[in-house]
Amino acid sequence: MSTDTTMIEATNLDKYYGKFQALKNINLSVDQGERVVICGPSGSGKSTLIRCINGLENHNAGKLVVDGIEVFEGSKDIRRLRQEVGMVFQQFNLFPHLSVLENLTIGPIRVRKKSKTEAEANARKYLERVHIPEQADKFPSQLSGGQQQRVAIARSLCMETRIMLFDEPTSALDPEMINEVLEVMVDLAESGGMTMVCVTHEMGFARRVADTMVFMDEGEIIESSPPEHFFTNPETERCQAFLKQILVH
């Protein structure tokens, strides 16, 4: 049900790639400040869903409203929407020709029209927050994967968006770097206020920060419940099987 505090409202969302249906009748409501973790086997449509939310993919049917702006193909408001929705990618997607500091300030300067000094001060603040203030003048290729992903998170933070989307932020990282990124994400989640939607397989992280767990399979939302319920008492068999698979190790 839509209320004043609903940030993301998806109603009967369908998405096709040719004949293949990637999303089937998705209904999802995310409140302001809510932290949602989406999990599920690969190819289940998790990334597609999260990419629909900031219009990187367009849904074919149903209705999607994000921060009061309706998202649809060719919408004139899509840029206004994206300014309010940050996105962190699996492959970081930092701008390799720009220094770390320039990566962080290009959005605020070019999109938000901030002054360079203000944007830089802000960028340094957020670099501090992701624990790499000393890397400001390096280039992305000089950083480790974990550091790059933290720069990517800082880049989104610099836009001071109300919603943050994480698309498998730790999947491309070497195992020893996963924790440094998760720590930053936990810190963000616990500081509150920001609406977060995170696609991840990190169940420890999910347990710590999620308000709602969403389980997807074959393009459908199979289960959606608070983590305490989700982890101890999953209702569907598919979800039980999935959890058993990834929690067994």
Added chain:
Amino acid sequence: MRIYNKKIHWLDIVLLLALAAAFAFIWYRIDGALNYKWRWEIIPNYIVRWNPDKQAWVANLLLQGVITTIRVSIYASILALILGVILGIARCSKNLAIRMLARTYLEVLRNIPPVVVIFIFYFFLSEQLVTAFNIEDWARAIARQEDNQAWEFFFGDMRRFPQLVSGVVVLALFESAFVGEIVRAGIQSIGKGQHEAAQSIGMTKIDQMRFIVLPQALKKVVPPMANQFIAIIKDSSIISLISVQELTFKTVELVASTRAIFEAWITTALFYFAICFTLSMLFRKLENNNVPHP
């Protein structure tokens, strides 16, 4: 990795001897059979000559030609780069009409010999443009001025300015098709992730292109672009056909007046080679010094 021989093998010697014999034969034919009289001694005078009035060494035919060739090549390169970037962006446009226009322009220029393009352009368009913009009178007025050194430095003899403009424009138009393809390849080599990252921070399409895609794309295509600039220098010899007084044109003049066919053309070949080879070495050095971040 391949292993290259560093020592001379007996086969190499045979090969070199055969080559030397071939050259000797050609030399013999020219020198003996054609009864050609070599007059290398006249050539230096046509590069620089002593001007007794000014009491100074001044550029003669060949060096004047070299200077014009360099001028034309620089201006044509700049113009071709600008046009080529626009063309490259247009080729990657989402809009079908823009893509088709760019494609048509490219295919037309790529599939017509440069000489034909140059004649068509010169006789149909250039004349009209020069008349329409009154370039001829304007240039003549400058040519008559006393202190026109700055103009002459950049454009040479101002009375020849209309030809220079035509030459530069037509050369740039022709080369822009190739530059455009290089730029397009560069743009398309930039991954989808870069576009998405730029989109997701709310950048406009133009800003994405300007700050994210183009800077990376142009950096990637520096080597083929450098080759294209060298090609422009070589191709510039074609515009001698529309009386731009560059190196090839001047050589034709020189040959007509002195009949020193072989000496003049060999000298001209050496000039072209020296310019292009130096540039190519320079670009290679720049590339090696400027190893991009992986």
